[in-house]
Amino acid sequence: MERIDHPLPWSSLGTERHLSVFRFGTGERKAYIQASLHADELPGMRCAWELKKRLSALEAQGLLNGVIELVPVANPLGLGQLLQGNHQGRFEYGSGKNFNRDFVELSAPVVARLEGRLGDDPRANVHLIRQAMRDVLSELPPATSQLQGMQRVLLSHACDADVVLDLHCDAEAALHMYALPQHWPQWRSLAAHLNVRVGLLAEDSGGSSFDEACSLPWLRVQRHFGDAPIPLACMATTVELGGQADTGRDEAQFYAEGILAFLAEQGLIGGQWPAAQHEACEGMPFEGTELLFAPHPGVVSFLRPAGAWVEPGEPLFEVIDPLSDRVSTVCAGTAGVLFAVERLRYAQPGFWLAKVAGREPLRHGRLLND
DSSP: OOEEEEEESSSTTTOEEEEEEEEOOOSOOEEEEOOSSSOOOOOOHHHHHHHHHHHHHHTTTOHHHHHHHHEOOOOOHHHHEEEEEEEESSSSTTTOOOSOOOOOOOHHHHHHTTTTOOSSOOHEEEEEHHHHHHHHHSSSOSSSSSSHHHHHHHHHHHHTTTTEEEEEEEEEOOOOOOOOGGGHHHHHHHHHHTTTTTTEESOOOOOOOHHHHHHHHHHHHHHTTTTTTOOOOOEEEEEEETTTTTTOOHHHHHHHHHHHHHHTTTSSSSOOOOOSSSSOOEEEEGGEEEEEEOSSOEEEEEEEOOOEEETTOEEEEEEETTTTEEEEEEOOOOOEEEEESSSEEEEEEEEEOOEESSOOOOOSSSSOOO
């Protein structure tokens, strides 16, 4: 194992933050795994520690067939953001920016560098594209903030990987994952190993999140150079490992073993690995996700658990105003998987309380709700 510590720019006087990457194995192929980019989403960090122990053992046994880079703490900035004991890890305090938005968009500068250089060999084209991505990132002007510097370090490690896993979680949720629809056939195996309940599929959900900053450039470059053989060489996904409270040891070990079994299927790990214990879930268009809101303030009672299949018109939660005795029942508007509910049990205007993944598109444009 090699540990790489990157000092982050623009630390406050008298302080210094580092981003630590743990590199296991050697070889041409590569997987990249990071956890807790949203720093208050800790199930991934707990899983990453299990992965770190297992990868160390597998490396010692000579069972790694490629490079696996692990970043257990992808956001040291957000880890320190607490307000009166409440962790605020989704948005940077100083700028208000979401930590998982506005990663460098590599498509246009990579296309500009590759004009007239691609040939008939897909493998050679992949090598040229990855080198162009690395060059674009290395030649950017100095970062103007800690957040920007941190994002560039993360992307520089992930941009040349074959497989990218960004481990997150939702508020209270069943496992779900985000990916390009073109990669869903390959991701179905990981979904089965982890018992994911639904895959949310979109080519561009808006906002330049980390997983799409890794995978989407390949799709755009492929479409620009339509005559050149260019595989979609980076499979990237955001995996939501349940809810924020799901940091149990058994859960973390189960997730780690599922991820390792999937990487073994991808040829990155040798040895014997068990088959998935669950059936692969359905992949649905991210445009089909319904966000449900309260019609007025009040205390919330959920009527269906996260992970349940719901039908149109099925009651999902009640909102109760004990002063006026107003009680409203909010029902599903589409058939699908109720994959996440809000932890806060007091309804406020503009804040979603439940999410249902359906089969029919309902939304267009930017799909991320920050």
